[in-house]
Amino acid sequence: MKIKFMGAARTVTGSCFIVEAGARRFAVDCGMHQGNREIEKRNWDTSGYDAAGLEFILITHAHIDHAGLLPLIVRDGFRGPIYATPPTLELMRILLLDSAYIQEMEAQWKTRKCLRHGEAKVEALYTQRDAEETTRQFRGVDYDQTVSLGAGVTVAFRDAGHILGAAILELDVTEDGKTSRLVFSGDLGRPAQLIVNDPTVIETADYLFMESTYGNRDHKGEDESLDELAEAIAFSYRQGEKTIIPSFAVERTQELLYCFHLLDRDGRLPKDMPVYVDSPLAVQATEIFRKYTKYFDEESKALLKKGRDPLCFPQLRFTRSTEESMRINTSEGPAVVISASGMAHAGRIRHHLRHNLWRPGAAVVFVGFQAQGTTGRRIVDGAKSVRIFNEDVAVKARLFTINGFSAHAGQSQLLEWLGGFRNPNLRVFLVHGEHSVQEALAEKIAARFGYRVEIPDYLEQVTLTPGGEIEREMHPVPAKPTIDWEFLLGGMEQRLGQLRERQARLEGKGWVEQTDMRERLLELDQRLASLISEL
Numbered sequence: 001m002k003i004k005f006m007g008a009a010r011t012v013t014g015s016c017f018i019v020e021a022g023a024r025r026f027a028v029d030c031g032m033h034q035g036n037r038e039i040e041k042r043n044w045d046t047s048g049y050d051a052a053g054l055e056f057i058l059i060t061h062a063h064i065d066h067a068g069l070l071p072l073i074v075r076d077g078f079r080g081p082i083y084a085t086p087p088t089l090e091l092m093r094i095l096l097l098d099s100a101y102i103q104e105m106e107a108q109w110k111t112r113k114c115l116r117h118g119e120a121k122v123e124a125l126y127t128q129r130d131a132e133e134t135t136r137q138f139r140g141v142d143y144d145q146t147v148s149l150g151a152g153v154t155v156a157f158r159d160a161g162h163i164l165g166a167a168i169l170e171l172d173v174t175e176d177g178k179t180s181r182l183v184f185s186g187d188l189g190r191p192a193q194l195i196v197n198d199p200t201v202i203e204t205a206d207y208l209f210m211e212s213t214y215g216n217r218d219h220k221g222e223d224e225s226l227d228e229l230a231e232a233i234a235f236s237y238r239q240g241e242k243t244i245i246p247s248f249a250v251e252r253t254q255e256l257l258y259c260f261h262l263l264d265r266d267g268r269l270p271k272d273m274p275v276y277v278d279s280p281l282a283v284q285a286t287e288i289f290r291k292y293t294k295y296f297d298e299e300s301k302a303l304l305k306k307g308r309d310p311l312c313f314p315q316l317r318f319t320r321s322t323e324e325s326m327r328i329n330t331s332e333g334p335a336v337v338i339s340a341s342g343m344a345h346a347g348r349i350r351h352h353l354r355h356n357l358w359r360p361g362a363a364v365v366f367v368g369f370q371a372q373g374t375t376g377r378r379i380v381d382g383a384k385s386v387r388i389f390n391e392d393v394a395v396k397a398r399l400f401t402i403n404g405f406s407a408h409a410g411q412s413q414l415l416e417w418l419g420g421f422r423n424p425n426l427r428v429f430l431v432h433g434e435h436s437v438q439e440a441l442a443e444k445i446a447a448r449f450g451y452r453v454e455i456p457d458y459l460e461q462v463t464l465t466p467g468g469e470i471e472r473e474m475h476p477v478p479a480k481p482t483i484d485w486e487f488l489l490g491g492m493e494q495r496l497g498q499l500r501e502r503q504a505r506l507e508g509k510g511w512v513e514q515t516d517m518r519e520r521l522l523e524l525d526q527r528l529a530s531l532i533s534e535l
């Protein structure tokens, strides 16, 4: 049996593992590569997935880094079923449509820019139509049902406690009469997270593919989140100003609603302070949560039984239209605004920040990870002002960063979950983490459990022995060249063109450039020639 790591290998995003067993070939997850430009280029060359040659795809949960490439793979010719839990399928539908819309908008914007420079039109990575097409291949599988996928492959989805419907996959693959159990953790939730259950403890596996996002650290201050939220609200309420919360539309927003429900119950949310959820995607996601309360944890179910909706409280308002959204900022008085995107680099949240960030009485609350380069990160890092809609907006509002909301297990929680396995010969592959983080976790695992841990690289392929015996070969594929020649040469050609133009202009004016550029260019030319001969 072979496993090929198409993403989430020594990095967090792009989860996709292609399994080949005999004549069977299928994928676990199909995520988008996100982060820097170099990583995002992977989205544009999907030939390695051989989409038409995949029989089916299993999706662990509805996050873009696990499902975001599906429309592209379908467009490339994948015609098989896409299996996931029912709430995952519904959440995935709205997320993929939203992602497609963003792709189309981005392509439109880039096209306008390219046409101005006399360059060709830019195509969207995929369109809303592609996303709609993809949903026709969706097939629902509930938790804890063992489903046969034909000829020696069965799967069971177990609750991963990460977001609504998220699953750990238990795969039994029979090859040459021997069965191996492969467990894919997907993203593992944090025990005691609101709304969802704790991650299911798994005891049996031969091979484990485990996420490692927070493999080197624990979350701080988990219990204080509610108090911090109450403090932010009280602060802006006293000043008659607003509390602005950039939040991810799925899970984080619903968790926040739950927190507001609890604050209201305890009399800590002023009665005359409306709480707006201002993100069409978050509104849709909340509806899906309401539909699937049977996937909630016991605490939430107990509340529902008593007739109390944990995602509701009297001050809650949902806004859909742009007009409604704009009205929030023209109306005076204290309010809470929860809006997307979670890192404040896109979406309606930017309007709310433009209206409030410069107000000393307002509060801005960060409840999620802020990636490098985003507006959110710049604010958290202490920028005096940030650029929003081509305008410098001063950062004068009081900032709160609440760390207790992570939907991922921290290091000790990952180790605790790993402690559930009973096979002393378990082989562990760490995925979905930064390399240095994975190395730290691998060391801990080896020390505590004695398991052999592998940290596969991007596009690496490993061969697993049926039955989970100790023998195992690694077949590292030679790493892709790290120099992007296309990009480099393109840039040089462009620069040369500019230089020629400049030279022509200067000559036209009868000027001669007085530089030692000629010498340097000749030297560069020689160095390039020797480099080329080495290739």
Ligand SMILES: [Zn+2]
Binding pocket: 061, 063, 162, 187
């Ligand atoms: Zn996730």
Ligand SMILES: [Zn+2]
Binding pocket: 012, 063, 065, 066, 187, 432
């Ligand atoms: Zn993930």
